[in-house]
Amino acid sequence: MVIKNKQLKFIVDCLxxxxxxxxxxxxxxxxxxxxxxxxxxFSGIAxxxxxxxxxxxxIDIPVSVVYILLNIILYILALKSMGKRFAILSLIGIVGYxxxxxxxxxxxxxxxxxxxxxxxxxIIAGLGTGIMLxxxxxxxxxxxxxxxxxKKYPNFTVGNVxxxxxxxxxxxxxxxxxxxxxxxxxxxxxxxxxVADFVVAGVQSVRAYYIISYKNSEIAKRIMEEVxxxxxxxxxxxxxxxxxxxxxxxxxxRGQVAHLKYIVADCDENAFIFSCPVxxxxxxxxxxxxxxxxxxxxYYKHRKRKYKRFVANNKIKFHYDIKQLLxxxxxxxxxxxxxxxxxxxxxxxx
Numbered sequence: 001m002v003i004k005n006k007q008l009k010f011i012v013d014c015l016x017x018x019x020x021x022x023x024x025x026x027x028x029x030x031x032x033x034x035x036x037x038x039x040x041x042f043s044g045i046a047x048x049x050x051x052x053x054x055x056x057x058x059i060d061i062p063v064s065v066v067y068i069l070l071n072i073i074l075y076i077l078a079l080k081s082m083g084k085r086f087a088i089l090s091l092i093g094i095v096g097y098x099x100x101x102x103x104x105x106x107x108x109x110x111x112x113x114x115x116x117x118x119x120x121x122x123i124i125a126g127l128g129t130g131i132m133l134x135x136x137x138x139x140x141x142x143x144x145x146x147x148x149x150x151k152k153y154p155n156f157t158v159g160n161v162x163x164x165x166x167x168x169x170x171x172x173x174x175x176x177x178x179x180x181x182x183x184x185x186x187x188x189x190x191x192x193x194x195v196a197d198f199v200v201a202g203v204q205s206v207r208a209y210y211i212i213s214y215k216n217s218e219i220a221k222r223i224m225e226e227v228x229x230x231x232x233x234x235x236x237x238x239x240x241x242x243x244x245x246x247x248x249x250x251x252x253x254r255g256q257v258a259h260l261k262y263i264v265a266d267c268d269e270n271a272f273i274f275s276c277p278v279x280x281x282x283x284x285x286x287x288x289x290x291x292x293x294x295x296x297x298x299y300y301k302h303r304k305r306k307y308k309r310f311v312a313n314n315k316i317k318f319h320y321d322i323k324q325l326l327x328x329x330x331x332x333x334x335x336x337x338x339x340x341x342x343x344x345x346x347x348x349x350x
Contacts, residue, residue, distance in 0.1 A: 009262070010085070016135025017093045023128025024139065025100030031121030032188060033063070035114045036177045039125055040189040041162070042070055042141030044169035051176055064101035068094070071140040078144045083226070089137030090144070097139045118184040122191030129192060130199025134258045142166075143255075200254040206278045207257065211248040211264055212236070213271035220248055222263045227256050251278060 028039055038044035046067040053059045071094045079087060132138065146161035166189055173182040213219055220231040232249040252260050264271050 006266075013089060013135040013137065014092055017089050017132050017137035018096045020128040020130070020132025020135065020137075021093055021097035021139060022100050022104060023131065024125050025097055025104050025128075026106065027121045027124035027128065028063075028101065029104060030106045031117040031124070035117040035121075035184070036181045037114065037118050037121060037188050038169050038173045038177075038181070038185040039121075040142070040166045040169060040192060042067060042139075042145075042165075044173070044185070045165075046070060048169070048172045048176055055176075062102060064098045067101065067141075068098045071098075071144070074144045074148070075140055078148050086136065086138075089135065090140055093132055093137040094140040114180075114184050115187070118188045119191065122188035123195050125188070126192035126195025127199060129196040133196065133200045133255050136259050136262070138255075197254050200257055206251060206253050207275045208278050209248075209250050209252060209260060209273060209275045211250070211271060211273045212245060213248075213264070213268040214245070215268040215271070216246045216248055219264055219267045219271070222267065223248075223250055223260065226263060227252065227259055229256065 024039075024043075028043060031037070032039055033047065038047055043063075046063050049066045050061050050063045053061050075091065075094065138144070142162055142165045145165070149156050149161050170182050170186055170189070173185045211219060216233065220233065223229060223231050227250075229250050229252055233246045234249060235244060236247045237244045250260065261273070264273055
């Protein structure tokens with residue numbers, strides 16, 4: 001169902017963000033925290049800080065208080081780089097999730113295997129994260145920190161930063177709760193990520209969307225401005241209508257799918273759109289392309305002996321770069337040709 005009224009759509013997004021925050025808090029208070037299982041991101045970091053203060057300082061600080069304090073700092077730092085709509089939805093997500101953490105406390109007095117708590121806690125937390133992302137909001141935390149780091153250091157992708165934060169949470173859980181808790185936390189974090197991917201964009205976290213519309217210029221402009229993804233236009237023609245048109249191609253990750261669909265529906269509700277999963281993406285704002293010296297070395301392994309001898313004679317450090325090899329090859333041939341010419345001249349003179 002497409003909601004045409006922008007104010008009504010914003011209200012629906014706010015409700016989705018709040019519902020998602022409730023599910024995340026429910027999973028934390030009911031399944032994860034009572035079983036000493038840490039969630040991903042800043043929720044896990046806030047839990048560690050709260051436990052350490054209670055254990056070594058004798059100060060009982062609620063997890064919700066630590067969480068909101070950490071997010072206030074990050075929110076102020078990231079406020080300039082966020083759009084107005086995303087900033088409002090993120091603020092609603094942060095405040096709503098914090099309030100649910102504090103007051104939505106459901107105690108289930110069951111002596112159940114912690115593995116079941118890790119499974120259900122991870123699934124419900126992932127469901128809440130997916131619902132929140134469909135509302136184009138967030139609970140701040142690790143996502144905001146990853147965005148700030150990515151903006152300042154583009155080589156560090158958002159995904160890599162999130163992995164590092166979750167790795168820190170797992171390592172800290174070993175020190176605070178022990179190895180068994182860390183293993184359960186790893187299961188919960190993995191399940192939460194997979195379920196969130198499924199709720200937002202299916203199994204794959206990156207999808208290719210093909211869009212056919214008579215308002216392709218307007219759609220492409222808004223995608224590049226609001227979603228910050230490149231758009232490719234391809235000339236196509238309908239076999240039935242015999243009409244030529246431009247089909248748009250754009251790759252988006254799970255957090256951008258809902259906003260992409262909103263843009264297309266808002267510009268042209270009669271647009272034709274379909275998607276397919278992408279198994280590998282490199283460059284263009286996703287995984288950065290890197291020149292791997294090992295691959296180049298393996299590819300030119302058959303030339304190693306020849307150039308190694310040449311480099312040893314000229315006392316030059318050997319490199320496995322393609323351009324270097326080609327340059328060395330040219331210089332070597334030029335020297336051989338000059339030597340042949342000199343020999344031929346000497347023979348003629350004799």
